[in-house]
Amino acid sequence: MDYIETIGFVAAILTTAAFLPQVYKTWKTKDVSSLSLPMLLLFFVGILAWLTYGFLKKSPSMIFANSITVVSSFLLMFFKIKYTKK
Amino acid sequence: MDYIETIGFVAAILTTAAFLPQVYKTWKTKDVSSLSLPMLLLFFVGILAWLTYGFLKKSPSMIFANSITVVSSFLLMFFKIKYTKK
Numbered sequence: 001m002d003y004i005e006t007i008g009f010v011a012a013i014l015t016t017a018a019f020l021p022q023v024y025k026t027w028k029t030k031d032v033s034s035l036s037l038p039m040l041l042l043f044f045v046g047i048l049a050w051l052t053y054g055f056l057k058k059s060p061s062m063i064f065a066n067s068i069t070v071v072s073s074f075l076l077m078f079f080k081i082k083y084t085k086k
Numbered sequence: 087m088d089y090i091e092t093i094g095f096v097a098a099i100l101t102t103a104a105f106l107p108q109v110y111k112t113w114k115t116k117d118v119s120s121l122s123l124p125m126l127l128l129f130f131v132g133i134l135a136w137l138t139y140g141f142l143k144k145s146p147s148m149i150f151a152n153s154i155t156v157v158s159s160f161l162l163m164f165f166k167i168k169y170t171k172k
Contacts, residue, residue, distance in 0.1 A: 004139065004143060007135055007138055007139050007142065008135075008136075011133075011135030011136040011138075012132075013132075014129070014132030015128070015129055015133065016132075017132075018125045018126075018127075018128035019125065020125075021128075022121075025120070029120070031119060034112065034117040034118060036108045036111045038104075038107040039107045039108040039111075042107075043100070043101055043105075045100050046098075046099075046101035046103075047101065049096050049097030053090065053094045053097055053147070057090060057143075059143070061139070
């Protein structure tokens with residue numbers, strides 16, 4: 001693995017791990033009041049596009065990061081819809 | 087611009103735009119209760135690493151996206167620290 005991919009994997013681990021406390025906190029507290037649904041929707045579709053880009057560029061770190069983040073962002077979107085008070 | 091970079095720019099616009107409603111909402115409501123500071127910190131450092139990766143890979147869409155997101159994530163972190171009740 002060259003040094004560029006090493007930086008990519010550091011980035012991948014950080015931005016991927018960044019979502020885990022948010023997913024955990026949201027799941028635990030069911031507090032979704034300060035999460036924005038438009039943000040979550042745009043982000044989810046954007047991550048799908050980055051995943052495609054990662055495959056086309058044959059970038060292992062981008063494929064790794066975006067495969068995990070696509071799941072995290074789906075979960076946040078699901079919680080936001082489920083826990084928003086009617 | 088080849089079609090791979092076009093997909094990259096679509097991704098860039100979506101994930102970048104995704105942060106704007108969140109930044110606006112947080113700035114307007116000062117409600118940071120459901121934002122997680124560990125998430126914001128990891129994310130900010132991760133985006134700096136992706137920006138470096140984008141430069142090393144000479145990827146215009148990654149440089150574009152991460153330059154903007156680094157500012158957005160800094161702002162969210164700033165709001166979280168500023169508006170958290172002591």
